[in-house]
Amino acid sequence: MTATSAPARPRPAAARPSAAWPAWRLLRLELRRSPMPWTFPLLAALFAFDPYRTAMGYPAVWTIRASVLPNKLLPDFVVFVVAIAAWAGSRDGRRRTLDLVEITPRPRWAGQLAAWAATTIWAIAAFLAGTAVLYAVTATQATWGGPPWWPVIVSCAELAALAALGFTAGALWPGRFTAPLAAVATFLLSLEGFRNAVGRSSAYAVLSPTTYVPGNDAGVFYRYPPDVAIDQLMFLAGLAVVALGVLGLARSSGAGAGLRRGAAVAAAAGLAAAATAVGLAGTARQALPGTGRPPSATSPLGMQAAWVIPALHDAASDRPLPYIPVCQTVAAVPVCIHPAFRVFLPDVTAALGPVLREIAGLPGAPARAGQAASGSLVPRSGQVLVDWTPEGEISGTPPVFSYTADQVPARSFGESRRAFVTGLQAALVAAFVPAGVGQPATGAPAVPGRRTVPAVAARVAMQEALLMAAGVPLGTQRYQGLIQVQLPRAAQAQADAAAQRFAALPAATRHAWLARHLAALRAGQLTLARLP
Amino acid sequence: MTTTGLRAPAPGGPAAPAAPSLRWPALRMTSLFLASRRVPAALAALALLGLVMRAALYWHWNLGSTGSAAQAVPLLIEAGAGAVIAVSTYSPFGEPERATGRWLPWLRLGTAVALTAAALGALAAGAAAAGLAWGTLGLLRNVAGLAGLGLLTAAVTGGLLAWIGPLGYLMVAEIGLTAGWGTPLLWPGRPPANMPGALCAGLVFAAGIAVTTVRGARDSPSE
Numbered sequence: 044m045t046a047t048s049a050p051a052r053p054r055p056a057a058a059r060p061s062a063a064w065p066a067w068r069l070l071r072l073e074l075r076r077s078p079m080p081w082t083f084p085l086l087a088a089l090f091a092f093d094p095y096r097t098a099m100g101y102p103a104v105w106t107i108r109a110s111v112l113p114n115k116l117l118p119d120f121v122v123f124v125v126a127i128a129a130w131a132g133s134r135d136g137r138r139r140t141l142d143l144v145e146i147t148p149r150p151r152w153a154g155q156l157a158a159w160a161a162t163t164i165w166a167i168a169a170f171l172a173g174t175a176v177l178y179a180v181t182a183t184q185a186t187w188g189g190p191p192w193w194p195v196i197v198s199c200a201e202l203a204a205l206a207a208l209g210f211t212a213g214a215l216w217p218g219r220f221t222a223p224l225a226a227v228a229t230f231l232l233s234l235e236g237f238r239n240a241v242g243r244s245s246a247y248a249v250l251s252p253t254t255y256v257p258g259n260d261a262g263v264f265y266r267y268p269p270d271v272a273i274d275q276l277m278f279l280a281g282l283a284v285v286a287l288g289v290l291g292l293a294r295s296s297g298a299g300a301g302l303r304r305g306a307a308v309a310a311a312a313g314l315a316a317a318a319t320a321v322g323l324a325g326t327a328r329q330a331l332p333g334t335g336r337p338p339s340a341t342s343p344l345g346m347q348a349a350w351v352i353p354a355l356h357d358a359a360s361d362r363p364l365p366y367i368p369v370c371q372t373v374a375a376v377p378v379c380i381h382p383a384f385r386v387f388l389p390d391v392t393a394a395l396g397p398v399l400r401e402i403a404g405l406p407g408a409p410a411r412a413g414q415a416a417s418g419s420l421v422p423r424s425g426q427v428l429v430d431w432t433p434e435g436e437i438s439g440t441p442p443v444f445s446y447t448a449d450q451v452p453a454r455s456f457g458e459s460r461r462a463f464v465t466g467l468q469a470a471l472v473a474a475f476v477p478a479g480v481g482q483p484a485t486g487a488p489a490v491p492g493r494r495t496v497p498a499v500a501a502r503v504a505m506q507e508a509l510l511m512a513a514g515v516p517l518g519t520q521r522y523q524g525l526i527q528v529q530l531p532r533a534a535q536a537q538a539d540a541a542a543q544r545f546a547a548l549p550a551a552t553r554h555a556w557l558a559r560h561l562a563a564l565r566a567g568q569l570t571l572a573r574l575p
Numbered sequence: 576m577t578t579t580g581l582r583a584p585a586p587g588g589p590a591a592p593a594a595p596s597l598r599w600p601a602l603r604m605t606s607l608f609l610a611s612r613r614v615p616a617a618l619a620a621l622a623l624l625g626l627v628m629r630a631a632l633y634w635h636w637n638l639g640s641t642g643s644a645a646q647a648v649p650l651l652i653e654a655g656a657g658a659v660i661a662v663s664t665y666s667p668f669g670e671p672e673r674a675t676g677r678w679l680p681w682l683r684l685g686t687a688v689a690l691t692a693a694a695l696g697a698l699a700a701g702a703a704a705a706g707l708a709w710g711t712l713g714l715l716r717n718v719a720g721l722a723g724l725g726l727l728t729a730a731v732t733g734g735l736l737a738w739i740g741p742l743g744y745l746m747v748a749e750i751g752l753t754a755g756w757g758t759p760l761l762w763p764g765r766p767p768a769n770m771p772g773a774l775c776a777g778l779v780f781a782a783g784i785a786v787t788t789v790r791g792a793r794d795s796p797s798e
Contacts (some may be wrong), residue, residue: 049706078736082739085746088747089746089747092747092750092754093750093754106648122742122745122746123742126738126739128740130735137735218613218616219613219662219663219665219734219735220613220616220617220620220659220662222660222662222738223621223655223658223662223738223741224623224655224659224740226655226658226738226742227624227651227652227654227658227742228656230651230745231627231631231636231648231651231652234636234638234647234648234651235636237637237638237704238636238637283777309758322751
């Protein structure tokens with residue numbers, strides 16, 4: 044047997060790596076090479092100083108705490124994610140290694156996607172770490188409900204979209220100035236989105252995840268509608284796919300004809316998703332939860348009302364969420380609060396107690412006090428309702444005093460406990476003895492007509508007197524603007540004097556006088572001269 | 576025959592190539608230096624930022640007309656200018672240039688100062704008669720401070736990553752402006768006539784210029 048005739052040894056089958064393995068290896072390499080982790084110390088410092096600090100100044104209610112994620116934490120990431128993605132995208136062009144990487148077996152697009160994914164993964168990991176800290180601390184403080192996930196999902200989608208846009212910019216224009224200019228442009232867009240969202244320039248402004256802070260009780264009485272979050276997710280995901288598709292269509296992507304077709308289809312699908320989201324945003328409208336009522340000039344909380352998009356709206360969001368109120372009896376009146384605001388019950392009882400004791404047993408005095416959803420109270424003519432005092436109204440049989448949690452003490456809003464207490468007292472007093480003057484839409488003090496001044500002055504004097512009896516001096520009432528009726532100067536001086544006289548009377552005398560004259564006072568039949 | 580004796584061309588041999596005519600060697604060196612730092616592109620970027628400043632003030636892109644809200648967008652554009660100046664310090668030649676460039680420190684100094692002046696000019700032109708909060712004096716202070724910060728960052732991270740300094744400072748300053756932090760290290764939050772703030776910005780600029788002149792941007796092999 045010669046070597047010629049010897050049977051050839053069969054070639055051992057090479058262990059072919061699975062298709063997923065090189066992709067994972069590529070991603071792992073890019074994860075190791077990404078400069079994103081170098082920004083983590085600065086991002087951690089920014090998180091501690093801004094989003095975390097702000098969130099801890101909010102009431103421990105899940106929805107409002109979670110609003111920090113898109114409003115504070117996300118903007119801190121914008122500059123770094125875009126700049127580093129642009130930096131990573133411009134790498135081959137900057138180093139003039141395009142010719143080298145284009146001859147590799149895998150299309151360059153695959154490598155670019157891996158680099159984009161690495162930047163996105165690091166950014167999202169850092170974002171989720173901040174979210175975890177925030178949610179963990181909130182979990183130890185919140186007394187009701189659970190963490191909302193839509194803000195987290197939308198924020199992660201924005202990070203992915205920003206990284207895609209930055210990466211594509213870097214790959215298409217691989218210059219040294221691309222990274223900073225892309226970061227500046229994107230941050231400018233982010234600021235503009237925020238400005239338009241807060242300023243309500245148009246319905247399209249709802250596309251900006253960074254927006255205003257929701258009301259204190261958002262997501263408490265009614266589910267916070269996810270309509271806008273779904274629309275934003277569609278828009279941001281569409282943008283990301285468009286950017287990555289454009290990357291695949293570029294000459295430097297090294298993609299073959301089939302892959303280019305795939306990139307074109309992806310870009311078109313992304314564009315369709317983004318365009319659909321823009322179209323849906325145009326149909327967005329504000330509605331007060333559970334009422335379907337749009338905010339109006341007489342609705343003090345219109346600014347913070349949630350947006351709904353009819354095509355995405357789930358009617359289940361309008362049904363009230365079940366809860367068992369937490370109550371404490373003060374002056375024989377049960378004072379209740381939503382369990383999410385349980386920690387504020389002592390403040391509420393401290394506020395309402397003195398006034399309830401003063402008016403106990405009088406006609407129209409509340410038999411119960413309970414918290415209502417923001418915006419659900421319709422101001423009646425004559426109520427003292429301004430946007431810096433809590434809403435309140437007395438209604439029903441037996442009468443129930445309903446108040447809102449708009450101004451619960453919160454450091455981030457500059458709301459002190461003292462202001463909350465006096466504001467709540469003013470709301471109860473105003474609901475008990477309405478001044479009889481309509482509140483202007485602007486929030487400016489109500490001005491009575493010339494003919495009604497004497498009757499209004501008597502009711503204003505009674506409001507002042509009841510507040511003084513509850514321990515709120517006249518000076519504090521003026522300073523905090525608790526009485527929102529602007530009387531002529533002379534009438535105001537007379538009302539102040541009458542209020543001081545009435546407040547100086549013994550409690551039993553005050554009570555007896557009110558029992559006899561309250562109906563006439565409310566009907567506008569009494570003037571200052573008739574007050575004791 | 577060895578090469579030892581070949582000190583001069585042999586008589587009758589081929590003539591040495593004629594040296595290129597250098598009638599304006601300093602000018603040529605300067606133009607090459609500026610080209611290596613992409614100064615024309617930097618000037619274009621600064622002009623673009625000036626236009627953005629104009630547009631922002633004309634169309635009221637600011638978050639508000641007073642206080643910290645009026646500072647947000649101008650400060651962003653000023654930080655962009657600082658980042659452009661910082662990134663322009665990157666040299667593609669590294670050590671060979673250091674070894675041979677006798678005039679290199681002066682060229683670095685001149686370029687950094689000239690780009691800062693160009694940034695100030697572009698942004699001031701963009702903000703002219705458009706109601707920039709705190710006026711040209713505030714602009715001068717902010718641009719100088721941010722450029723100095725960028726130049727200092729370039730000495731640490733290398734030229735291409737030097738944008739991290741001004742943009743990182745921007746984020747801290749935006750938070751500080753909103754929260755009302757009073758430290759002079761956050762000079763954008765202080766009125767332009769405030770001496771501690773101006774002093775901080777001036778010191779940072781002087782330090783950045785000094786470091787750039789003496790050392791230049793760090794040569795990072797990863798770039």
